[in-house]
Amino acid sequence: MMNLLPIGQFAQASGLTINALRHYDASGVLPPARVDPESGYRYFRRDQIRTARLIRVLRQLDIPIEQVRGMLAHAEAGADPAPALAAHLKAAEDRLAVQRSLVHGLLTRLSEGAEMNHRVTVRESGPERVLVRGATLKNSGLEGFLRTAFQEMYAVAGRGPLTFTGPAFVRYHGVCDEENETLVEACLPFWADAAQPTGLPAGMSVRDLPENTFACTEVSGPAAGFPAILTAYDAVADWIGAHGFAFAGPVRLVHRRWTGTPDDPGNRFEIAWPIEEPSQDTP
Known part of the structure; x- marks a missing residue:
């Protein structure tokens, strides 16, 4: 017991509270060197002070407890936690x-006000046939998914070869950020009366989209990067509500000019939201 510190002294030396030490014991991050079988009192080795201080700093950085446990295990195995x-x-x-x-x-x-920075217009679109690949994800997985999806779809289109009828676009069925995941569909429109794709890989399909009326705005340069672009989505949504229209489907991000690099000043996107006259039954 001479080289062991009771939990109170260890708390003072490490900068962790007694409650925190009990929590880290229960979670397996910092078990005491000895627990008195009768009193349940915890004792720690002096060389555990350094580990306790490291845990304190890692938790101050908001590193999850599971990740802290993994970093400590790697360090004990001789791996560099840096x-x-x-x-x-x-x-x-x-x-x-x-x-x-x-x-x-x-x-x-x-x-x-959002609308002051984004001019909203209305355009019509006829029926469209599109190659589609979808996934449910958060914003952190968006870039990788879209890059792979469009690469695969352009490869399929080249075998046709398909005749494109417009720029590629992405349909968002909900909010896609780090707090929410939603269905995202990469779409490649092509002529329905010409060559058709064959041998589609798993997860890719052909879909016929109906004609639509869209409320639209364009963004380019810094305004086209995330999260600045969210203001443009808000502007279109506000315009739809202010003019008495109903939302008629998932919003589109149309790639009017795409350099291949996110946040590139040369990118130009159109945000196009399907709209319709509200139902007569709508209160």
Whole structure:
């Protein structure tokens, strides 16, 4: 017992509270060196102080307890925990950049109004036949999915070869951010009266979309990057509500000009939301 510290002294030395030490014991992150069988009192080795301080810092960085456990296990096995820590910090920096952009967009909208920065127009579209590949995901998985989906669809289209009738577009069936996942469909429109695709891989299909009326706005440059582009979606949604239309389907992000690199200033997108006159039964 001479080299063991009771939990109170260990808490003072490590900077962790007694309740935190009990929690980390229960979760298997920092078990005590000895537990008195009669009193249940916990004792820790002096060399555990360094581990406890590391846990304290990792938790202050909002690293989940499961990830902390994994990092400590790797460190005990002789692995360098620095790469995992660097990856976490990079992800935290990315989240902070998104949050700053969201706050900036919100402040701009509150002070100026979304429609002031986005001109909304109406256009008609006839029936369309499209190659479709869909997935349910959050925004973090969006870029990788779309890149792979369009590569596969263009490969299928080239075997036809298909005659394209317009630019590629993406249909969003809900909000796609880091808090929500939704069905996202990559779409490639082609002429229904010419060559048709064959040998479709799993997960890819052909779909006929009906004619539509769209409320639209275009974005380019910095405004076309995430999350700044969310303001444009809001502007179109506000316009639809203000003009008494009903939402008639998932919103589209049409690739009017796509450089192949997200957030590139040369990108130009159209946000197109299907609309219809509200039903007479609508209160």
